[in-house]
Amino acid sequence: MTYFSFFKAECLALFYTKQRVVNALLFFVMVVVLFPLGIDPSAEFLSPVAGGIIWCAAALSVVISVESMYKESYLDGTLTQLIVSGLSLPWLILIKVGVYWGAMMLPLLLLTPVFAQMLFLPSDSLFMLLATLLLGTPGLFLIGSIGAALTVSLRQGAMLMVLLILPFYFPIIIFSTAAIKAMQLGLPYGGLLALLGAISLLALVVSPVMTSLCIKASVR
């Protein structure tokens, strides 16, 4: 096994089981579509909150897609094989999270301009929305990876995972929506983007190590 062969196998497996990613994307679409229908479809109401709606929908769909990230590998024994492969487990985890992020976020980023238009997000804010999604969502996936690994051996671990990771999602959502709002109001937003990037970078360093410790504790 090499890092590249693992990357290829992960891409293929995710392609064959694409229902998981499709479900998460459908969830994203449903939340974004139903929200204005349920509250107020007017441009005056939606325009200032459009960034927040898209961000919350994205965060929740990330939770859905990462929840079972390690479950099947745990059950079929491939997680054990990764641990004893002699390769660095944190690097393998980083590859897996990267594949999930790519599979989920590329379609979501492509859909975002359409939904931004639908929610009357000012066109100059679209760039900021995409920038926050690019900067913030790696953090969501990396934090989600720790929760998924922590609960991988539990039969009904999904709810516990959500409770564990959701509080760590709050800063990312807050800084992202604040950056979009700051741009709309003509306020400085560089600091907020820097904070967002810092959170994702911190998660990039901490998450693979934490996830690998959780996986090793679960696979016994």
Place this chain on the structure above:
Amino acid sequence: MHSVATLTISDLWVERGESDLLNGLSFSARSGDLVHITGANGAGKSTFFKALLGLLPILSGSMTFNGESLAQGRHRFLNNVLYIAHSAGLNSALSVLENLRWYAPDCTQDKIEQVLTRLSLAAFSETQLQALSAGQVRRVALARLWLSEKQIWLLDEPFTALDQTLIGLLEEKMAAHVASGGMIILASHLPLANLPYLQVELSP
């Protein structure tokens, strides 16, 4: 031909749930040895493998590979190990060929096809693993033995779900591996009919 390697286990105790297992297990194996671990269910055969691989912490004792403690040099040990566990360790979403390419990316297509033919799996090379029977999945897991260059094989109940033909093929492959300087540690309820081995009996 593999280089000389030694694995020494001394006074090993492992905690599993409420009980202590392995009861001070001690043995030494070197290149060309086949160690057959026997024992009743629950005696700790799989637990031993997990302790050896670092998946379970040990209570006391020591394990050394080429004179270096596994606590320090686990990475070097794992680089030489091929572990076939109870569970197949294969991705059920992938085809037989894709699984084997994942584990053995350096093997040529011809070599993989030869192994699949030898194990009567050639007709299923493009089949997703979830469509195969338990015995066929086991064959795919064991196909890794024919494709790997690793020196130390750790085999946990390798004969499970195999027919007599495959058991014969596997024994033949194991004999060739130890003859080329490989080392095999195997846990099985079945006796090894045609192979000389060092037996280690575990008691619960």
